[in-house]
Amino acid sequence: MGLGTVFLSELLGTGILLLLGAGVVANVLLAKSKGFDGGWLLINFGWGLGVFAGVYIAYKSGAHLNPAVTIGILTSGADEFAPGVPVSVTSTLVYFAGEFLGAFLGAVLAWLAYKPHFDETPDEGLKLAVFSTGPAIRSYTWNLVCEVIGTFVLVFVVLALGKTPTQLGPLAVAMLVVGIGASLGGPTGYAINPARDLGPRIAHALLPLSYRGTDGEATTTGVAAKKDSDWGYSWVPVVGPIIGGALAGVAASLAF
Template sequence: MGLGSVFLSEVLGTGVLLLLGAGVVANVLLAKSKGFDGGWLLINFGWGLGVFAGVYVAYKSGAHLNPAVTVGILTSGAAEYAPGVPVGFGSTVVYFAGELIGAFLGAVLAWLAYKPHFDETPDEGLKLAVFSTGPAIRSYTWNLVCEVIGTFVLVFVILAFGKTPTQIGPLAAALLVVGIGASLGGPTGYAINPARDLGPRIAHALLPLSYKGTDGEAIGKKDSDWGYSWVPVVGPIVGGAIAGVVASLVF
């Protein structure tokens, strides 16, 4: 398969993932949505089903949808990222680019779908939460540890799926993401995917999201929380890399 096809596949798959994932968060958090206050498990299942759909869409490229997965495959010593796609510098960059751009576009589409509800929501923190993750207790060291652990579980188990076919395909990855969110998602919101967090955070910074009062004046200040943004990038990369190394030793 050509790298152009890999790029398009990852853009489309990651875009679907983020459209549905950011969409479920918007449904739960934004004012006047029919799913308002639907709870953490609704968010967990929404993200899991987003993975389910995204994996099917990106089947041609192996459906990484996540730079941490790409890194995990790389450090596992695999010869190919997908059938006909050799592991190499160029292919790695193409996967990263497709994942990041797809995540950005998916977040923009989620914003378009919920535009009136963004306009009705005065809390800038809730709007940022639709796009990117944030810690429940801000402690960069422990937030990083949580992201490393959560991503290790994600990538290690995905690599195990490849060695132990279960015949349930993308559903396995979807249920894994639901499980990680339900059990390990509380401290940081379980980014477990650098593109999933960074691409939408860039979208948040660029989109017109300021809440306006009845007089038309902006209320509140939009803050994309760039001070925290390195945690959901570095943590998943480290966790994915460790998972690949360990998988190469035990599988």
């Protein structure tokens, strides 16, 4: 299989994942949405089903959809990322490129789907939450620990599923993501995927989001809008999952 196919597969799969994942957050958080205030479990299941759809779409490339998974396979000592795709520096970078660009584009599509609701939402923090994660209690050390643990669970179990076929296919990974969100998602919003957080955060920074000021007038985002993509925190949902994925790969090489 060519690396062009790998790139397109990961781009489409990660794009679908982010469209549905960011979409469910928008549905729950943004003003006047029919799913408004639907709760944490709705978000958990929405992300899980986004993974379910994304894995099917990206079947040709092995459906990593996540640089932490790619890194986990790399550190596990595997010879191939997917059938016919040998592990190499070039193939690793192609996976990363498809994942990050797909996440960016999926977030943009979610914004388009909910554009009027973004316009009606006065809280800039809620808008950012559609695109990227943030801590419930800001403590970079402990936030990092949480992301490492959550990603370790994700990648370690995914690698175990690859060794022990269950006939559940993508459904098993989807339910795993729901479980991680329900159990470990509270402290940081469970990015557990560098592309999932960084790609959409860049989209948030670049998109012409509107801001409803104190006079009730919707204005184009600019200095007065005080749009903040929270770049000070952005390294946590990138570094944490990379560490967690790498550790999971090493642990899997010893355990399976």
